[in-house]
Amino acid sequence: MSWRWIFYINVPIAAVALFVTATVLKTQTRRISHSIDWLGAFFLAAGASSLILMTTWGGTQYAWDSLPIFGLGILGVVMLAAFIVTERRVSEPILPFRLFRIQVFNVASGVGFVIGFAMFGAITFLPVFLQLVDGSSATSSGLNILPLMAGLLIASITSGQLISRRGRYKIFPIIGTALAAIGIYLLSTIDPQTPRYLLSLYMVVLGLGLGCVMQVLVIAVQNAVEQRDLGVGTSSATFLRSMGASFGVAIFGAIFSNELATNLRKNLPASALHSGINPASLEGNPAQLAHLPTAIHTGLVNSVSESLHVVFLTAVPILVIAFLLTLLIKEVPLRTKARGIPAAEAPAGIEVASDLGETTPVEAGVGIDLS
Numbered sequence: 001m002s003w004r005w006i007f008y009i010n011v012p013i014a015a016v017a018l019f020v021t022a023t024v025l026k027t028q029t030r031r032i033s034h035s036i037d038w039l040g041a042f043f044l045a046a047g048a049s050s051l052i053l054m055t056t057w058g059g060t061q062y063a064w065d066s067l068p069i070f071g072l073g074i075l076g077v078v079m080l081a082a083f084i085v086t087e088r089r090v091s092e093p094i095l096p097f098r099l100f101r102i103q104v105f106n107v108a109s110g111v112g113f114v115i116g117f118a119m120f121g122a123i124t125f126l127p128v129f130l131q132l133v134d135g136s137s138a139t140s141s142g143l144n145i146l147p148l149m150a151g152l153l154i155a156s157i158t159s160g161q162l163i164s165r166r167g168r169y170k171i172f173p174i175i176g177t178a179l180a181a182i183g184i185y186l187l188s189t190i191d192p193q194t195p196r197y198l199l200s201l202y203m204v205v206l207g208l209g210l211g212c213v214m215q216v217l218v219i220a221v222q223n224a225v226e227q228r229d230l231g232v233g234t235s236s237a238t239f240l241r242s243m244g245a246s247f248g249v250a251i252f253g254a255i256f257s258n259e260l261a262t263n264l265r266k267n268l269p270a271s272a273l274h275s276g277i278n279p280a281s282l283e284g285n286p287a288q289l290a291h292l293p294t295a296i297h298t299g300l301v302n303s304v305s306e307s308l309h310v311v312f313l314t315a316v317p318i319l320v321i322a323f324l325l326t327l328l329i330k331e332v333p334l335r336t337k338a339r340g341i342p343a344a345e346a347p348a349g350i351e352v353a354s355d356l357g358e359t360t361p362v363e364a365g366v367g368i369d370l371s
């Protein structure tokens with residue numbers, strides 16, 4: 001089976017999902033005319049892309065003080081400034097600024113950005129360790145990350161059930177960011193001699209932390225915004241988390257590249273450096289490592305391991321910041337009534353609160369299950 005099956009395998013899964021949504025999901029459709037904020041979408045995409053390219057190319061493709069990097073930074077700031085001006089003038093902005101008057105939205109989005117930055121930036125390099133240091137194949141390295149996904153799945157399901165029953169969610173991001181910081185710190189201690197079971201345990205800890213944070217932040221945002229802003233509030237929080245992940249991957253990649261260059265000069269003989277040893281060419285085909293001379297093989301493995309140590313360690317204080325931010329989340333009891341929309345527009349089966357500020361705790365068997 002060729003690499004194209006990475007994509008083909010999703011076709012039957014998507015077909016099942018399409019069948020389920022078509023037959024099970026019952027909705028009431030009411031056609032409403034809207035204006036699409038094309039200009040705002042363009043400025044947002046251009047600004048975000050410029051800043052991500054700046055952090056991706058800085059220190060690798062171009063020097064940080066080079067003209068292309070400065071140009072991308074200036075372009076990104078100008079585009080985002082134009083986005084802000086545009087959003088204040090259009091009738092239906094892609095990101096309504098009234099959302100930023102909601103404390104829960106601001107804090108949850110901030111935590112999501114930081115979490116995405118630290119976690120996804122660091123997690124991206126786990127396969128690098130497994131392939132170049134542990135010697136796993138590309139396929140095996142994917143399977144070996146399953147403990148992380150197992151921890152994430154367990155924490156997500158458990159936290160969702162507990163939130164549905166108790167109507168309280170603040171404790172989970174606090175626990176999750178603390179576990180994530182511990183998990184990333186533990187990963188910063190791994191080296192070529194780390195047993196596989198210990199590495200798997202560290203990944204479980206990180207997965208448990210991740211599972212306690214991600215979905216809960218979305219629930220907090222959905223519960224805090226008005227019904228009319230439910231979609232844009234959810235998508236905005238998710239977008240900011242994705243932006244954090246993009247910046248994290250780029251910046252941690254720059255850190256890894258710089259550390260690796262230094263460690264290669266330290267751990268490899270001069271003759272190997274002049275021969276153009278490139279660890280990136282070995283990723284995805286670590287079997288080539290076995291054909292290298294012992295001294296070069298050992299030096300290369302130690303260089304990658306030491307570089308990843310710095311990457312994971314750098315993520316720890318960032319996750320500590322996320323932990324401190326979670327303490328600021330205002331816990332609003334989960335509502336069981338739709339609010340912020342006229343009663344005539346409420347979806348079938350949803351009772352509308354007469355007071356826009358009304359919230360009621362979740363009771364067993366009553367209201368919307370947000371798990």
